[in-house]
Amino acid sequence: xxxxxxxxxxxxxxxxxxxxxxxxxxxxxxxxxxxxxxxxxxxxxxxxxxxxxxxxxxxxxxxxxxxxxxxxxxxxxxxxxxxxxxxxxxxxxxxxxxxxxxxxxxxxxxxxxxxxxxxxxxxxxxxxxxxxxxxxxxxxxxxxxxxxxxxxxxxxxxxxxxxxxxxxxxxxxxxxxxxxxxxxxxxxxxxxxxxxxxxxxxxxxxxxxxxxxxxxxxxxxxxxxxxxxxxxxxxxxxxxxxxxxxxxxxxxxxxxxxxxxxxxxxxxxxxxxxxxxxxxxxxxxxxxxxxxxxxxxxxxxxxxxxxxxxxxxxxxxxxxxxxxxxxxxxxxxxxxxxxxxxxxxxxxxxxxxxxxxxxxxxxxxxxxxxxxxxxxxxxxxxxxxxxxxxxxxxxxxxxxxxxxxxx
Amino acid sequence: xxxxxxxxxxxxxxxxxxxxxxxxxxxxxxxxxxxxxxxxxxxxxxxxxxxxxxxxxxxxxxxxxxxxxxxxxxxxxxxxxxxxxxxxxxxxxxxxxxxxxxxxxxxxxxxxxxxxxxxxxxxxxxxxxxxxxxxxxxxxxxxxxxxx
Numbered sequence: 124x125x126x127x128x129x130x131x132x133x134x135x136x137x138x139x140x141x142x143x144x145x146x147x148x149x150x151x152x153x154x155x156x157x158x159x160x161x162x163x164x165x166x167x168x169x170x171x172x173x174x175x176x177x178x179x180x181x182x183x184x185x186x187x188x189x190x191x192x193x194x195x196x197x198x199x200x201x202x203x204x205x206x207x208x209x210x211x212x213x214x215x216x217x218x219x220x221x222x223x224x225x226x227x228x229x230x231x232x233x234x235x236x237x238x239x240x241x242x243x244x245x246x247x248x249x250x251x252x253x254x255x256x257x258x259x260x261x262x263x264x265x266x267x268x269x270x271x272x273x274x275x276x277x278x279x280x281x282x283x284x285x286x287x288x289x290x291x292x293x294x295x296x297x298x299x300x301x302x303x304x305x306x307x308x309x310x311x312x313x314x315x316x317x318x319x320x321x322x323x324x325x326x327x328x329x330x331x332x333x334x335x336x337x338x339x340x341x342x343x344x345x346x347x348x349x350x351x352x353x354x355x356x357x358x359x360x361x362x363x364x365x366x367x368x369x370x371x372x373x374x375x376x377x378x379x380x381x382x383x384x385x386x387x388x389x390x391x392x393x394x395x396x397x398x399x400x401x402x403x404x405x406x407x408x409x410x411x412x413x414x415x416x417x418x419x420x421x422x423x424x425x426x427x428x429x430x431x432x433x434x435x436x437x438x439x440x441x442x443x444x445x446x447x448x449x450x451x452x453x454x455x456x457x458x459x460x461x462x463x464x465x466x467x468x469x470x471x472x473x474x475x476x477x478x479x480x481x482x483x484x485x486x487x488x489x490x491x492x493x494x495x496x497x498x499x500x501x502x503x504x505x506x507x508x509x510x511x512x513x514x515x516x517x518x519x520x521x522x523x524x525x526x527x528x529x530x
Numbered sequence: 531x532x533x534x535x536x537x538x539x540x541x542x543x544x545x546x547x548x549x550x551x552x553x554x555x556x557x558x559x560x561x562x563x564x565x566x567x568x569x570x571x572x573x574x575x576x577x578x579x580x581x582x583x584x585x586x587x588x589x590x591x592x593x594x595x596x597x598x599x600x601x602x603x604x605x606x607x608x609x610x611x612x613x614x615x616x617x618x619x620x621x622x623x624x625x626x627x628x629x630x631x632x633x634x635x636x637x638x639x640x641x642x643x644x645x646x647x648x649x650x651x652x653x654x655x656x657x658x659x660x661x662x663x664x665x666x667x668x669x670x671x672x673x674x675x676x677x678x
Binding site: 470471475486501525529530 | 560591615618
């Protein structure tokens with residue numbers, strides 16, 4: 124493993140070269156919200172629209188064959204990326220939120236009954252909480268929550284105490300979007316399996332930072348978004364074990380997902396098409412394949428080490444600023460540094476950072492119960508990706524110093 | 531503690547012209563935002579007892595509380611605004627300068643978007659769910675319509 128050439132890597136992301144109002148260079152530290160896109164992705168989408176735009180799986184012509192072949196190759200890229208057993212287990216969705224809703228609507232509403240229990244963690248994004256609340260309301264199942272400590276680490280003893288014969292599903296995030304905590308998902312999955320429960324892992328914040336092998340993890344569903352992984356927005360993945368997906372009823376009805384249709388009844392298409400009603404986001408899915416191919420061609424171990432070193436430096440330097448308080452200090456973290464400044468509202472900090480060209484996110488990060496648990500109204504969140512540099516951190520720290528004098 | 535809306539500076543001694551003059555004179559962002567924050571500090575705090583759910587305009591990143599009082603005798607609409615964020619409160623001061631103590635008809639006739647665009651602050655007003663300002667302006671206009 125040698126040090127990666129981040130300058131050359133950055134050059135592949137056209138947006139990173141732009142300046143903001145006042146000719147300020149962009150310091151993009153909002154990667155947990157969405158990543159920028161490399162040329163390989165922008166050109167793949169452009170090429171599709173310029174060269175072979177057509178519908179997939181049905182046209183009797185060369186363009187349709189081409190589009191089908193490239194989109195299905197993207198599915199295979201996803202399959203290899205997460206080491207799924209077969210590409211038919213990879214369902215294209217609009218993103219993590221839709222992937223979770225698909226399972227919550229199809230699996231949960233079919234197989235849950237009153238008294239059953241779903242376990243989520245204290246770190247969940249609303250996307251991995253609200254769909255389960257809705258499923259519980261519809262079925263009479265109950266939601267239980269894995270507690271955590273003040274550092275933002277899940278309490279595994281507390282978790283094991285929640286597990287029981289009523290537990291049907293554990294839905295847990297791999298990496299916390301608000302705090303950056305990396306959860307011990309192997310242990311979480313193993314404990315759930317011992318209790319006979321299924322496990323869904325929300326990988327939205329994990330896939331661009333950590334290697335993921337769904338077979339080694341032993342989970343039942345793994346979901347993520349494309350746009351946090353250098354791919355276009357409106358793309359995402361639901362991976363599920365075939366036995367489960369086969370047993371689940373379709374969620375959306377329409378074209379593509381059927382085999383035969385009469386006025387009385389329909390029979391459904393095989394996996395993965397059973398869950399992909401309507402024309403898919405062909406350009407987006409092709410872009411997702413290009414993003415994964417681009418990312419897997421990098422030295423990912425070296426990039427992860429680069430990111431970890433940057434996070435450690437950012438954390439140390441920011442924490443040394445008087446009055447700055449980190450929120451979430453788990454031992455195992457990736458990408459995210461969440462914080463508050465004494466007496467300053469996060470939104471004010473974010474606005475003044477923005478004036479200096481530094482893009483961060485402020486607010487509750489779609490984790491309102493987590494913010495309540497931590498006793499904070501929200502935080503300022505800086506989140507790193509592979510293309511960030513020490514220069515970004517220098518500018519961020521200088522900008523924070525200026526904010527401190529302001530507020 | 532009384533919450534006197536009629537004697538606060540915005541809409542009385544400080545009008546939108548004063549703010550436009552000041553902001554157009556200040557050319558770097560630091561001076562502009564220092565000025566906006568200072569405006570916010572001149573807005574009287576809303577007493578805790580009035581910061582109820584009914585007065586809350588919830589934003590994704592910050593919150594705004596709005597009190598409206600229509601005086602039927604004079605026909606004027608008096609407004610009180612507070613926020614948990616300083617810059618939002620400063621922007622609220624600009625909204626107050628435009629609307630506070632005006633008649634409902636004047637409130638409805640005023641082009642707040644044009645004012646914010648001229649001040650190069652439109653970004654803050656157009657955030658649909660970020661800071662609650664847009665929803666607050668809508669609530670003021672709804673109140674004016676109901677009083678008109």
